[in-house]
Amino acid sequence: MPELLEVEAARTLVEALALNRPIAAVRAPDTWYLKRGLTPRAVRKALPGRRLTTARRRGKLLLVDTSGERSELAGAASVRGAGNPPRSECDQSAGPTIGLHLGMSGRVLIDGEAAGDPLLYASNRENVQWHRFIIEFADGGRLAMRDPRRLGAVELDPDEDRLGVDALELALPYLRSVVSRSRAPLKAVLMDQSRIAGLGNLLVDEALWRAGLDPARPAESLDAGEQVRLRRAIATTLRVLGRRGGSHTGDLMVARLPGGLCPKDGVALLRRTVGGRTTYSCPRHQL
Ligand SMILES: [Zn+2]
DSSP: OOHHHHHHHHHHHHHHHHOOOEEEEEEEEOGBBTTTTTTTHHHHHHSTOOOEEEEETTTEEEEEEEEEEEEHHHHHHGGOOOOOHHHHTTSSSSEEEEEEOOOOEEEEETTEEEOOGGGGOOSOOOGGGEEEEEEHHHHHTTTEEOSOOOOOOESSSOOOGSSSSEEEGHHHHHHHHHHHHSSSSSHHHHTTTEEEEOOOHHHHHHHHHHTTTOOSSSSSGGHHHHHHHHHHHHHHHHHHHHTSSSGGSTTTGGOOOTTTTTTTTTBOOEEEETTTEEEEEOTTTTT
C-alpha cells in the first residue's frame, strides 16, 4: 500500500517525465474515481490545452499543478465551445491543481512506465479497465492512474491544509506538541494524516521498532528522551527505506508474519490491532 515513499517515487516520475507536455485530452471513464463533486465533463473542460508545471507531495497526496495559459491544440479546440469560461479566465497565472490519491493499489504510469516496487501491489497484469484517469498529451504519450482496487481518487484543487506536517519535514517541537496532547495509542497518533502526513502502517511499525517504543502506549506518556528517539527513528526509517526502495523494505518486514521473531533480539513478536491496523511489535525491546 502506498505510503509517503511510494508517493514520492510517483512524484519523482511525474517530475522527470510528464512536465511541460501540452495536454490534448483527459479521460475519466470511472466517475466513482472523481471526488468532491468533480465530473468527467468538468475535467475535460478544465485541463486540455494546459501543461503540468510542478509535481508536489504532501504526505500521501500527490499534487500536480497546471499552467494558467492554454495552448491552441486541436484537442483543446472543443474546450472553447459554448458554456466555457471567457478567455480572460483562462489567462490566470496558474491552472487547477490535480490531486492524486493512490489509495491502496494506485500507481501512476507515464507512457507505460511505473515507479516503485511492483511486487507489493495487487496485480501487475496490464488491464485497461484499471486505468481510472488518463491524461493524453499532445505528443501522443499519456499519464494514467492505474488502480485495480479502486480506492484511490482524483480531485481538482484539493484542500491541502486538511493534511498535517509532512513526515519528511517533521521537527521535534512539532512532534512533541502532537504526541503530548493525545491519550490515543502512539501508533494511531502517528498515522493520523491531519497531524502528521505520509506515515502508514509499515513505516510506523518500522519506526517504532527502531525507536524501541510500544505502539499501544498512550502518546502523551512519552518523556522528552523518548520523543527525541521517536523523531530520530522516523527520520532514519524514511531515509533508509527510501534508499532501499519503499515502505516494504524495513528490517521488521521479514518478521511480519505469524510466529515472526524480532530481528534485534529474537523474541516472538506481538501481533495486535492498534489504531485499527495489524501491528507487529517486540515485547522485549519496545517499551
Ligand atoms: Zn526486540
